[in-house]
Amino acid sequence: MSYLNREExxxxxxxxxxxxxxEEGFTAxxxxxxxxxxxxxxxxxHHHFSSVNELKSQAFIRVIRALLDADVVGDSASWRERLHSMLGSQDGGFEPYIQLWREAQLLAMKDPEIKGAYVLTMEMWHVEVVKIIRQGVEAGEFTLADNIENIAWRLIALVCGLDGIQVLGMLQLDGDAFDRHLDRVIGLELFQ
Incomplete structure (x- = not known):
């Protein structure tokens, strides 16, 4: 291997x-x-990271940034489709990201560095949802009955709750039901 500087x-x-x-989760x-x-x-x-938890946290943040930056629906999609995708894409390729997110949520209760990373990624997600809603309003596709930030948090909370129910394997909440519930609430929140 050729010489690499510290940052490389x-x-x-x-x-x-x-x-x-x-590929293997936090425990690996x-x-x-x-x-x-x-x-x-x-x-x-050890030389480049003060602790393994610092490295885990930074890797997690970068992984979630990549997930948030993924363009699933393309430029021709409606703002509703973009919002739905940002909140709950059923693309199976994202399953490792979702599994990692779930694992981070559990670890956040025990590890302050992981908690900080988890909170930061929730805030990053919120920023992206707000951005899409704002662009949808500017394009005339969405109408607001409340503050954009509040709507974004409610939509994120719904997705987190639906995901928690789905993880339990309840037959009433498969991928199609998840999409229907999410689409219904997007309609209630942004199509007055």
């Missing part, structure tokens, strides 16, 4: 941590596993 090596380690997170994110995937010595991981 740090980025390689972070990318390896992201791969481990998506050990220093030894990440170092192996990054093809570096375990000491390099």
């Amino acid at each position: 090596r740090r980025e390689i380690i972070l990318q390896a941590a992201m791969r481990v997170a998506l 994110m050990t220093v030894r596993r990440i170092a192996s995937v990054a093809s570096v010595a375990a000491g390099q991981v």
Whole structure:
């Protein structure tokens, strides 16, 4: 391997941590596993990150940023379709991201660094939902009966609740039912 400067090596380690997170989850994110995937010595991981939890948190934030930046519906989609996609895409390719998000939620109760990362990613999601709603209003597709930020939080809360019910495996809430409930509430919130 050629010489890498500090930032390049740090980025390689972070990318390896992201791969481990998506493929195997938080529990697999050990220093030894990440170092192996990054093809570096375990000491390099410790050198570039103050703790494994710092590395996990930063990798999680980057993974969720990639999820939020994914363009599932394309430029020709309506603002309603874009909003629905941002809130609850049924694209199976996103399942590793969703699993990681669920795992982070559980870990956030025990680990302050993971909690901070989880809170930050919720705020990032909120910003993206607000952006879509604002653009939908500006395009004349959405009408508001409340503050955009409040609507965005209610929609996110609905999705989190529906996801929690879906994880339980309740037959009444399959992917189609999830989409119907989400679409119904989008209609109630933004089509007055």
